[in-house]
Amino acid sequence: MLPPSSDRRTADHADDVIRGLSDVAGLRVVPDPRLADLTTLRIGGRPRALLECETAHAVTAAVGALDAAGVPVLVLGGGSNLVVAGGDLDMVVVAVRNREIGYREADAGGAGGIIVRAGAGLTWDDLVADTVGRGYGGLECLSGIPGSVGATPVQNVGAYGVEVAQVLHRVRWYDRAAGTDEWVEPAALGLAYRTSVLKNTGTAVVLEVEFRLDPAGRSEPIRYAELAGRLGVAPGERADPAVVRRTVLELRRGKGMVLDDDDxxxxxxxxxxxxxxxxxxxxxxxxxxxxxxxxxxxxxxxxxxxxxxxxxxxxxxxxxxxxxxxxxxxxxxxxxxxxxxxxxxxxxxxxxxxxxxxxxxxxxxxxxxxxxxxxxxxxxxxxxxx
Ligand SMILES: Cc1cc2nc3c(=O)[nH]c(=O)nc-3n(C[C@H](O)[C@H](O)[C@H](O)COP(=O)(O)OP(=O)(O)OC[C@H]3O[C@@H](n4cnc5c(N)ncnc54)[C@H](O)[C@@H]3O)c2cc1C
Structure with a gap:
């Protein structure tokens, strides 16, 4: 059966926009996508299209063009915090996949330490593992959380007594109403318990994130009683980030909170x-x-x-x-x-x-x-x- 003519026009319109994006470097149109293959709950129907974007520029080009044409967009990271309806979905999925990572010393005028900058599409736990592997403290309590770096400020991700708000330095985002690409301070994000100005609003797309790390090999203070008990430290003390990471992963696995294809x-x-x-x-x-x-x-x-x-x-x-x-x-x-x-x-x-x-x-x-x-x-x- 043919779709109603207004639906057909929308579909043609979305196809035109996508064709116009085909020359953008780092952007790939993935054929025959299904959200069930892209979400950790393994549910979700068929969007009009899936655009995989491997650079920040590809993300802004795709979202900018789709927004300008009035085509509904779903910005996708690791799909680990989504409940998606089945059937045909009137939207184009823009998957954020820029994964670069770099370190620098913080400006002497600030709180000091090391700043890590990561692409929004990097897998969050790969970033945690990289920072801990270098002996830097800060992200270890957030080990094993699925999803992407770019989604962590969206719901102020947290676990085992630490939230992203405590370690966030800056966010680079694409403001969809203004069409601007800019760095913003954490105060602009309205971070609170599992929420921010970005959650359920789609007002901006996170392109890169910077976190403040401790180069002296000290974790964030251990505030969560169960974790402190396992580590044998008093609540509020710091510990070796690598030991904290290992312990958090063990605790999370015991609760089914680390993704596992076999579980x-x-x-x-x-x-x-x-x-x-x-x-x-x-x-x-x-x-x-x-x-x-x-x-x-x-x-x-x-x-x-x-x-x-x-x-x-x-x-x-x-x-x-x-x-x-x-x-x-x-x-x-x-x-x-x-x-x-x-x-x-x-x-x-x-x-x-x-x-x-x-x-x-x-x-x-x-x-x-x-x-x-x-x-x-x-x-x-x-x-x-x-
Ligand atoms: C087994 C398991 C354990 C979990 N444990 C925790 C936990 O301990 N703590 C916790 O806080 N969460 C936890 N979560 C939830 C989830 O992992 C986090 O919310 C994660 O940050 C979602 O990232 P994602 O990239 O998968 O986002 P997605 O599911 O892809 O997207 C979630 C929302 O963020 C938006 N979004 C994604 N990327 C961007 C971007 N770059 N810019 C703007 N918006 C974007 C999407 O549009 C969507 O609205 C867990 C999930 C699972 C499956």
Missing amino acids: ADTWSAGSFFTNPVVPEERLPTVRSRVTERLGAEQAEQMPAFAAAGGVKLSAGWLIERAGFGKGHPSSSSPARLSTKHTLALTNRGSATADDVIALAREVRDGVFEAFGVELHPEPVWVGCSI
Whole structure:
């Protein structure tokens, strides 16, 4: 069946723009793309086209031309924080693949140290491994996080007590409204818990990122109790970055949080829900809902930490206590919670986007029913919503 004529016009229009980009150095049009092959949840349909861009210039040329023509664009890194609808998708995917890396000494006037500059398309963990391999501290706690360098400021990536905001020096971005390519300070990014001005807005494309490193072989202070315990250091102390990296990777593997083609527990988008922050005055109500359901001891043990805007609860704890155990709903379900970590929704190989969305809704609604706490998804939704 032929598409309706307005769709046909859009398709022809997108094809014209893509033809116009074919001479751009470092840009490759990939035939017959499927988002399911490009996302770690292994779901997602067919976009109009996939443009692989190996230079920052190719990225800005592609996004600039598509924006000017009004063609919807999905900027893609490693696809590890995406929930993408199935079927035909009215968008062109621009995959950011510039991977250069360089080091310099920081200006004497600043905080000192070493600055590493990396292309947005470099695999994040390759950058962490390179910095740690040179004996530089700073990124080690963020070892093993999938995805690209350019996506790390998008949701202020964090793990084991460190967030990108703590080590970020500058970002080079392409401002899509103004059509400008410029370096901006971290303050321009509005970085907060798993978010920034870039998340879910698409206002700019990150082209390069600079991070501040410690050349004296000291990690960031170890703030996460489980990691400090494994390392045998007091919380707040520093350690050898290489040892921290090794230990973080071990901890992450135990939770299915390092991508592994042989382990379906890692075929996910990582933590599916952010840890909910509730106003302080709501905490007693939540605790009494926990008491009603599980008893006073559990209510007392419920993890709750002071955070910006109130008290941060543990999404994983709430999910498990609401009745969604590891592996929920069953070993034969195509989409199910990881058998290692209740916060990860996984595709066991044959799940569709609808299967994943149905499971996400079940968990979100179940937690709300049990404790009156609303969970918010962490990944970016493309062509669908929870
Ligand atoms: C097993 C597993 C473990 C994980 N663990 C963690 C964790 O510990 N901590 C954590 O914070 N996250 C974690 N994540 C989530 C994910 O890895 C991060 O959010 C990562 O930064 C996403 O990078 P990406 O390149 O894959 O982004 P993508 O999934 O490709 O894109 C995500 C969003 O960022 C946008 N984007 C991508 N690149 C750019 C760019 N260059 N410029 C502008 N926008 C861009 C996309 O348009 C999209 O909106 C985990 C995911 C998995 C699968």
